[in-house]
Amino acid sequence: MKRLLVPALLCSPVAMAAADLDMANKIRHEGFHQSQVMHTLEHLTDNIGPRLTASPQMVKANHWTLKQLQDWGLKNGQLHPFEFGRGxxxxxxxxxxxxxxxxxxxxxxxxxxxxxxxxxxxxxxxxxxxxxxxxxxxxxxxxxxxxxxxxxxxxxxxxxxxxERLSAKTLGDLKDYEPGARASYQSFMTNALRDSRMQSYKFNQALSxxxxxxxxxxxxxxxxxxxxxxxxxxxxxxxxxxxxxxxxxxxxxxxxxxxxxxxxxxxxxxxxxxxxxxxDDDMKSYNTIAEIPGTDKNAEVVMVGGHLDSWHASDGAVDNGAGVAVAMEAVRILSKLNVKPKRTIRIALWSGEEQGLYGSRAYVDEFFATRPEPKDPAEKALPRYLWSSPGWPIQPKAAYDKLSVYFNMDNGSGRFRGIYTEGNIAAKPMLSDWFGPYSDLSTGTISPLSTGGTDHESFDDVGLPGFQFIQDPLDYSTRLHHTHIDSIDHVIEDDLKQASVIMAGFLYEAAMADKKLPRKPMPTAPSEVQQQRLDLETEKERRTRELEGKKALETKVVY
CATH class of the missing domain: 3.50.30.30 (Glucose Oxidase; domain 1)
Known part of the structure; x- marks a missing residue:
């Protein structure tokens, strides 16, 4: 096999295992000239349609994706259940x-x-x-x-x-770390904001x-x-x-x-x-799971996924049918090429993402790591975002050390321009190397920044490598996100082909690498000094909110 060689003096020991160019050629041929990515997306959107979590159409999507993956030769397929609620x-x-x-x-x-x-x-x-x-x-x-x-x-x-497509300047800016940024696993929910959300929660109960x-x-x-x-x-x-x-x-x-x-x-x-x-016949919802088994004894795992659920206003083509179609196409390509990976390549199509990462959090909690839940029954009954703490310490399970990496797609249907490392600079050499065979397709920007709002967070929050690709925004946020025109008409086929090829390449390289991807330190609770600073900031934020509320009442005109 051909390898893209890098002079030893210019790279770290981790980066020495360069990308497999023979396999990259095969992946590119299958992904560009024998692509099924649009066929998969058309079935999800035109035949099944909206896929609201726990709805009959979501159940149909679960069963169809499972059968399709099995027909492509993937093994150990299952529908993974988790508690959700009413359909x-x-x-x-x-x-x-x-x-x-x-x-x-x-x-x-x-x-x-x-x-x-x-x-x-x-x-x-x-x-x-x-x-x-x-x-x-x-x-x-x-x-x-x-x-x-x-x-x-x-x-x-x-x-x-x-x-919009990302400019060279924007991509360049993404390479710079922000020292004042919160840790990728740290919630944006400050105590003051939680107080405000709690007030809204109680108000909505009274309103109903x-x-x-x-x-x-x-x-x-x-x-x-x-x-x-x-x-x-x-x-x-x-x-x-x-x-x-x-x-x-x-x-x-x-x-x-x-x-x-x-x-x-x-x-x-x-x-x-x-x-x-x-x-109400089934209060559970389901993730679709299947895999290409690894050849190593007690093989480690590489994962890929995106959320299968959508909102009900439209067919959910860019949010997130595109991510599902790309993840499915990536494993289809590898299965068609009859790869024999050292590590198991597992695909997970999540449900409940739109309501708060329900499916991926349940999967991580069951197989990789748990966090203590509130002891107070009243607090535990609240939505997770209203809990006073995410739960410390993190408690790894047996499979925790077996996961190498999870790759996610859920930022619309734009092509891949790079990847967010969630602050994991040790992963940069390997990720940079894997972009090598696709440098004519993507700038391969490696950003130390974090991005949120989707299922890789479930992995990163417990210290596992979970990454979301940098994508061209197109018109995702400006007019498609959760609106009634999120249809396949706004998807660009060449972008999905590009993303599928790169995703397949990354999965193959991660599954064949000599070592797992490096990890960041295990997330821990704030230190005593850091907690004091957070408490002070919370108190300042509370006072600001109180002053703004009083000002609003004083200036409100009553007719």
Whole structure:
């Protein structure tokens, strides 16, 4: 086999095992000229469609991906279960302005909210509340009403670039470490922010009870995107916490129309018809798992994955059908080439990512490492982000030392431009080397920075090497992320082919390397000195929030 040789004086001992060029040639040929990545994505989006966690379509996606991986020759396939909660799906939804004139509006139901059981008609009413004490003023006034959930905001001229590829300058900036940055495993959730989120959590509980008691007909939320885009979200999927009334998200422009009518004392009337249902036959959700077994005795493991679940507004092509299709294509390529890796190559297609990394966290917790949970039952019942501590110390399991690396894709469908190392500078030589055979496809930027919001965090948070690739943003964040136009029409086929080839190359090299990828030190609880600094910063943040709250109350105009 050919090896890309690097002079010994220019590299560390770890970097000496250079990339396999013969295998890179084979991977490139299969990935570019025999690609199935778009065929896989088309089935996920056109045939299966939206894949909300625990929905019937998500279950269908689990079974289809498992069968497809097995048909490609992968072994030890399984659906890995974890506790989640209620399933939900919506067949259709319509919202119509019935008066003072007639017009069809555009809206999508909020996930995990009930349907209307037929057409529901009602007067529109502004409902602008921020605290539990604000609710009292509406008591006895809301029966049969359809509520606008908060004042409208002025639609400003757009300033964002819709479609973008990363510039040389941006990629260069990503190479610089930020000494003041928090550790990759350290949560952004400060104690002060947690206090604020706890207040919101308790307020939403009180709000749900109030809306049910007042027999509200339905509620309407304003989309967080303008230009006709409906960006969706969901309420609680936990049994016993279901939002009690039908809820729908509408375009900013439609929301503004209704608020202007109210301002002019022209009472708008709406007809709502939402067909939605809950699925409670199985309170678990599932990850799809399969692998190419390693040849070493008691083989170590290399993993690749992305989240299979999506939101319900669209087909979930870029978030994250693209990542799933690339991960599947990478292992398909290697299986087709009949590779015999030293380490097992395992693919994991996660569920529950959109609700808080449920699937990947459950998998890591079961097989790699656990963290102590709150001892107080009341705290344990809260969402994980409201726990007072992530749990120390981390407790590794038997498989902890067997994992070499986990590679993730979940930043849209843009091509790979490099990789985030989450501060793991010891991994840089190997990762740089593996980009070598693909230097004509990618700049191969190795960034010491951290990126969050997706499933590699579940691994990195317990000290395991988990990496997300740097990708061209395209129009992922500006108009596709969680909106109703996240369809395959916005996916660029050549970008997915490029990502699949590089992913397959990285998996092969990681599986064949002489040693596992280097690791950072095991995450630990803050030292006494660091905790004192964090407590001081928290107190300052709390005082700032209190002052801002008082200022807002003093300047609020009451009509």
């Amino acid at each position: 939900w799906s919506s067949e259709s939804a319509s919202i119509t302005l019935a008066g003072p004139r007639q017009q069809s509006l555009h809206g999508i139901p909020v996930a995990w909210t009930p349907g209307t059981n037929g057409v529901v008609s009602g007067d529109v009413m502004m409902f602008d509340v921020n605290t539990v004490s604000d609710l009292a003023q509406y008591a006895g006034k809301l029966k049969g009403k359809i509520l606008l959930m908060g004042e409208d905001l002025k639609i400003e001229p757009p300033k964002t670039v819709i479609f 009870a109030f809306l049910e008691k007042e027999q509200v007909a339905g509620v309407i939320y304003r989309s967080s995107r303008q230009g006709g885009l409906v960006r969706v979200f969901g309420k609680s999927h936990k049994q016993g916490e279901t939002f009690p009334v039908p809820a729908i998200i509408i375009e900013q422009e439609d929301y503004s129309l209704l608020t202007r009518m109210l301002d002019r004392k022209e009472q708008p009337k709406l007809d709502l018809d939402i067909k939605a249902r809950f699925h």
